[in-house]
Amino acid sequence: xxxxxxxxxxxxxxxxxxxxxxxxxxxxxxxxxxxxxxxxxxxxxxxxxxxxxxxxxxxxxxxxxxxxxxxxxxxxxxxxxxxxxxxxxxxxxxxxxxxxxxxxxxxxxxxxxxxxxxxxxxxxxxxxxxxxxxxxxxxxxxxxxxxxxxxxxxxxxxxxxxxxxxxxxxxxxxxxxxxxxxxxxxxxxxxxxxxxxxxxxxxxxxxxxxxxxxxxxxxxxxxxxxxxxxxxxxxxxxxxxxxxxxxxxxxxxxxxxxxxxxxxxxxxxxxxxxxxxxxxxxxxxxxxxxxxxxxx
Numbered sequence: 001x002x003x004x005x006x007x008x009x010x011x012x013x014x015x016x017x018x019x020x021x022x023x024x025x026x027x028x029x030x031x032x033x034x035x036x037x038x039x040x041x042x043x044x045x046x047x048x049x050x051x052x053x054x055x056x057x058x059x060x061x062x063x064x065x066x067x068x069x070x071x072x073x074x075x076x077x078x079x080x081x082x083x084x085x086x087x088x089x090x091x092x093x094x095x096x097x098x099x100x101x102x103x104x105x106x107x108x109x110x111x112x113x114x115x116x117x118x119x120x121x122x123x124x125x126x127x128x129x130x131x132x133x134x135x136x137x138x139x140x141x142x143x144x145x146x147x148x149x150x151x152x153x154x155x156x157x158x159x160x161x162x163x164x165x166x167x168x169x170x171x172x173x174x175x176x177x178x179x180x181x182x183x184x185x186x187x188x189x190x191x192x193x194x195x196x197x198x199x200x201x202x203x204x205x206x207x208x209x210x211x212x213x214x215x216x217x218x219x220x221x222x223x224x225x226x227x228x229x230x231x232x233x234x235x236x237x238x239x240x241x242x243x244x245x246x247x248x249x250x251x252x253x254x255x256x257x258x259x260x261x262x263x264x265x266x267x268x269x270x271x272x273x274x275x276x277x278x279x280x281x282x283x284x285x286x287x288x289x290x291x292x293x294x295x296x
Contacts, residue, residue: 007085008094010078013057018276019186020053021046022283023152023179027160029287030172033294036165041112044105045160048121051102056128058095060139062088063132067140069201077269099125113163120159124151142206145218148187153180174233175286178226178246182279185222188215189275192260193268219260223253226282230289245289249281 028042065081065088080086086094106121127147131139138147157176158168191198191207192215199208207215230246233239256278259271 007080011058011061011080011086011091011094012054013077015077015273015276016057016186017050017053018280019152019183020049020156022279023156023176023183024049024160025280026175026179026283026287027157027172028164029290030157030175031161031164033291034165034169034171038164041109041163042160044108045163048102048106048109049156049160051098051105052124052128055095055098055102055125056131058091058098059129060132062091062095063137067132067137067201067203069198069203095129099128109163113166117159117163120155124155127151139205140203142204142209144187144191145184145206149180149184152183153177171290174229175290178229178286179279179283181222181226182275182282185219185226186272186275186279188219188222189260189268189272191215192219193265193272216260220257223257223278227253230286239289240293242292243286243289245292246282246285248285249278252278252281 024042024046027045028037031037031042061079062081065079081088081091102125103121106117110118110121127138130137131144131147138144154173154176157179158172161172162168188207191205192212194203194205195207195212195215198205206218210218227247227250230239230243233243234241252274256271256274259268259274263271
C-alpha cells in the first residue's frame, strides 16, 4: 500500500500545503475574534483549500511534463510524471478526482454562502488548472504572482470569513494582504530557483521577465511589507500590542532573505519549504494576536 501511495504523496507536494492552510486559519481566527465563528464552514473551507492546492500541484506536474518544461536539468522537487512514477493519464484522472471532491464538499459552503462562494470555487479550480494548462497558462506568461496573491490572499482569507459571518469588513480585508504576499513569496523562490531552466524552456515567469536581481528584491519586499502591516495597526492605535505577535517570525525570515541573495538552484528548495513555514508561523501569530486583541 505504501508503494502505491508514495507517488501520490510526492505529487501532492505536502510542503506547499501551508500556503493553503494559513489563509484559512487567519480568516477563521478573525471570525472567532469577531464572535461569528462557525466550525462547520471553517472546517469545510480548510478541506476545500487543501484539496484545491493538491489538485493544482497535480495539474502543474502533468502539464509541465506535457509542455516539456520538466527535463533532467530540473532542480526542483521530484515530479512524478517526469520520473515515470505515474503516467500522465493517471495524474490527469487524479487531478480531476481531487477537484471533484473539492467541489462536492464546496456544495455545503455554497448552501451556506450562496452564489459568491460558487463563483469563488469555480474560479479557484479553473485558475488551478490554468496556471500551467490551457491555451494561455498563467505561470508561463508572467501572471502567476498576481493570481497567487489574489487567490491565496483576499479570496482565501475573505472567503473563509464570509462563509462564517456572511459579511465582510476592512479588518479581514487587511489581514488577507500579508497572507497573499507571503504565499507569493513562496512562488518567487520557486521561480528564482527555476529561472535558468524556465528561460531555456521559454517559460516566461515574472522572474524570467524581471531577472535575478529584481526577483530577489521582490521577495524582500513581499516579506517586509507583510511585517509592516501589523506594526501599522499598532502604531495607528487600531490594535493593541498583541497584534505584534507576527513579528516573532522575523528571526525565521532573516535567514530566508539571506538565502535568496546567496543561493541558487537546488539549495533553494530548503528556502522554499522554509518560506511555507514562515507563512504558517506568521499566520498563527496574526491569528493569536487578533483573538487576544479582541478579548475584553
